[in-house]
Amino acid sequence: KAGVTQTPRYLIKTRGQQVTLSCSPISGHRSVSWYQQTPGQGLQFLFEYFSETQRNKGNFPGRFSGRQFSNSRSEMNVSTLELGDSALYLCASSLRPGTDYEQYFGPGTRLTVT
């Protein structure tokens, strides 16, 4: 079974721009979560989607948004990029929503904001 895929793997953007990251979950997984990883704050939960609906959202500003499509693929968007948004963005999929199940992580998208 193919794992979680994320595109692009690397991205360089300028302050003020916006960016869209994509995540394709493992086949059959309907829950997708997004996490931000930085050296200072570590891994932080962004949001979770299940059946095209956002179930939970972490403590991030409204510039961070996401969506999920009917095939369970998910995108996250960051508008008006700031230098502090430079991070590794990780997507994880699981069979069911919530945190009672093993999460399968993708390789991440490394975003650099200059």
Added chain:
Amino acid sequence: SQQGEEDPQALSIQEGENATMNCSYKTSINNLQWYRQNSGRGLVHLILIRSNEREKHSGRLRVTLDTSKKSSSLLITASRAADTASYFCATDSHGGGADGLTFGKGTHLIIQP
């Protein structure tokens, strides 16, 4: 905010030795998970232990959970160079994971050949 805090922050041992990492958390949980991350890549799930379990094994991995002390430990026996990675504990929030998994800052493990 970080719920789980791993200790030590970094650990360097010789190949073949055992490695023990600890995790403490603050609020009650339904389960605790351990993940491994190799050099800035994605996380790999190692073990999930539920709040009513005290110990769990998977190959060379042994995880314990003490809910009275709000702590967990991960033991890797007979370490190998390939075990070099960062190890994170992750907790849910009691009541269904309303905020996703909460990760600690990790223990960076280096296995010296």
